[in-house]
Each structure stands twice: as structure tokens, then as C-alpha cells.
Amino acid sequence: MSSLRQDPLSGRWVIIAAQRQGRPNDFRGPLQRPVSPQKAGDNCPFCPGQECMTPPEMMATGRATGLATNGPGWRIRVVPNKYPAVRPETPLKISSDPILLKPQGPAQGGHEVVICCPRHGDSLGTLSGDHLAEVLSVVRQRIGSLAEQNPSSRYVLAFGNQGPEAGATLAHSHLQIITTPVIPALVVDKTENFLRYSAATRSCLLCDSLAEEEAEGSRLIAANETWVGLAPWASRFPCEMQLIPRRHCSSMQDVSDDELDGLAHLMSLCLKGLDNHRPGAGYNIVIHNAALPSTDGRGYGNERFDALQGETTGHFHWHVEILPRLSRQAGFEAGTGFAINSLPPEEAAVILRRESR
Numbered sequence: 001m002s003s004l005r006q007d008p009l010s011g012r013w014v015i016i017a018a019q020r021q022g023r024p025n026d027f028r029g030p031l032q033r034p035v036s037p038q039k040a041g042d043n044c045p046f047c048p049g050q051e052c053m054t055p056p057e058m059m060a061t062g063r064a065t066g067l068a069t070n071g072p073g074w075r076i077r078v079v080p081n082k083y084p085a086v087r088p089e090t091p092l093k094i095s096s097d098p099i100l101l102k103p104q105g106p107a108q109g110g111h112e113v114v115i116c117c118p119r120h121g122d123s124l125g126t127l128s129g130d131h132l133a134e135v136l137s138v139v140r141q142r143i144g145s146l147a148e149q150n151p152s153s154r155y156v157l158a159f160g161n162q163g164p165e166a167g168a169t170l171a172h173s174h175l176q177i178i179t180t181p182v183i184p185a186l187v188v189d190k191t192e193n194f195l196r197y198s199a200a201t202r203s204c205l206l207c208d209s210l211a212e213e214e215a216e217g218s219r220l221i222a223a224n225e226t227w228v229g230l231a232p233w234a235s236r237f238p239c240e241m242q243l244i245p246r247r248h249c250s251s252m253q254d255v256s257d258d259e260l261d262g263l264a265h266l267m268s269l270c271l272k273g274l275d276n277h278r279p280g281a282g283y284n285i286v287i288h289n290a291a292l293p294s295t296d297g298r299g300y301g302n303e304r305f306d307a308l309q310g311e312t313t314g315h316f317h318w319h320v321e322i323l324p325r326l327s328r329q330a331g332f333e334a335g336t337g338f339a340i341n342s343l344p345p346e347e348a349a350v351i352l353r354r355e356s357r
């Protein structure tokens, strides 16, 4: 059973999930490198032919008519996480004793895995743009379903960990989607900044940033009709990338198939650039949608978020981050919550522009 605990000093939430200690780990060992992809396929729960090693699937694409569910023949497969950080059946109730010192409640929510491709050695960076677009379309669909099935959710995060340095425990390419009944502090901060900017200028912070970055150009990596990829002004990680939709909308749920296609092709280019620069580099991909609205007092509530003046969802401009793990975060980052980055984004953009061509 997972629990959500809040540190009364910092206000930070933590999911305590002891059951996740039993997860398999492809990267155990001194070098933290997987055995060769071909060999790992034998024990990999995400490889075709091993479907019985995961819980029954929620959906799959690509399987020809007549082939059985939970068998091979799929292109993308979605399963519940076997070692979930949050659980749907858990009743939602904050308890604390005494309330001000040890706030905690059950970690209620859904936790799914999107297995991106059948081939063990592939990664998001090696998939075709069209396959990646289908992966993103599946993620969009599952985000909507998970929010619906977990009415206590205040946030749905889709993310990917590639490589052990990025926190992956299984080598086979996959993304995860987790819903939480609390709004992460980072999302509250971003929403607050969108609202503050809008109150001062009647405009959107990210729409305006995008226009300025395109005019200035030094941090641009790649762009297409619907998306722009840049090295953000205050990058925390060397070669950090931010992918921003040109059209203002608050979540992945609001975009057209064409826009999703544009994201997939830009993401392919950006990941290719990173891999050419540092072959095999680990990274996280994070999809930042707006927080779910606070109807019916759903979730644990968040005083700061719920007190914000303005339309919190509509002002949020969704975006995607690629966070390479080329350096380790250390004591300063742990002690302050902000990063020291030794590669200026302007230099990272020159490298990534060149390497993604």
C-alpha cells in the first residue's frame, strides 16, 4: 500500500511505495549497463511472447484481426504497472496525527505503462516519426482515460526514463503515466507564473517567449509548422530541450492529430541530435499538461492553487521537456532545489542544431 506524505517544513509531497522494491532491474551490476538487447529479450516482460509477465493489457495497436489479446503481434501495448506507485482502489482520506506534523493519505491513482515498440533495442530516438506519433496518440488517449477512471486525480503526468542514469529499471523502451490526487508544486508554480504574466500583459508567457526566441534565434534547435524546439533560457541540464506547440492550448488532450504528428517529428530530430552528440545518453521526457480543475473538491486540494485568481487551465500552455542526464545532480541541487549547469543553453543549441540535421 502506497501513501502520500507531506513534509510539514517544505510542503513537499512524497509517495512512499515500499512494494516497488520488488521491481526487476535490468541495470543492476557495477557498470549499470544492460546485457545486449538480443539476450535481454529472453527475460524482458515487455518483449513479444512474454505478455504473460505483465498484468492484462488495457489496449494495444497493430495486432491483426484474429490474433489473441495479451499475445504477440502488437505495435504498441498499454498495461497497468505491475509495481504501481499509486493505486486506483485506495479510498481517498487524509489522516494526520497530529494534523500539522504528519499529514498523509493513501496514494490514490492510476499508473500505466506504454510499451512503445516490440523490438527490444529500439528507443524513442530510433523509432520512425510515424511510429512515435502513434505512441503519442496512445499516451493522449490513456491520459484522458486515467483522469476519467480516477476522479480524485488533480494531475496526470506522462513521462519516460531512458537509461539507468535517468531512473529506468527496464531497458525496453516504455513511457509511464501516473495520476496523483495532489498538484505537484512545480505545476502550481508554473500556473501561478502564467496567471501573473497574463494579469500584467493580457498575453501568454510561453506564446510571447516563443515569439521572442524565434526572433532572437540563439537558443533555437529545430522547428516545424506546429512546434518549436529550443534550449530553454534557464536550462537546468546540459542539452536540456523544451518543445513548445505554436498554438496556445493547455493540454495534450486539446491537440489535433496533425499537431501530434508535428511533435513526433520534432522530438525525433531532437533525440537524434542528442544521440549524435552523446551516443546512448540517458534522458527523461516529461509532458507538462495543465492541472485538472478543482471540481467537486476532488483530490486533496491545494490551498495555494485553489486560491489562484483566474482561469487556471486556460492560461496554461502545455509543453514537453527532454532532460538529458549527461551530468549528475549533487549537493547544491539537493540543498537548494536549483541547478548549476556548466553548458550554457546558447552553446547547447549550436551543438543540437548541428547534430540533429
Ligand SMILES: [Zn+2]
Residues within 6 Å of the ligand: 040, 041, 044, 045, 046, 047, 119, 120, 172
Ligand atoms: Zn524487451
Ligand SMILES: [Zn+2]
Residues within 6 Å of the ligand: 204, 205, 206, 207, 208, 247, 248, 249, 316, 317
Ligand atoms: Zn500560450
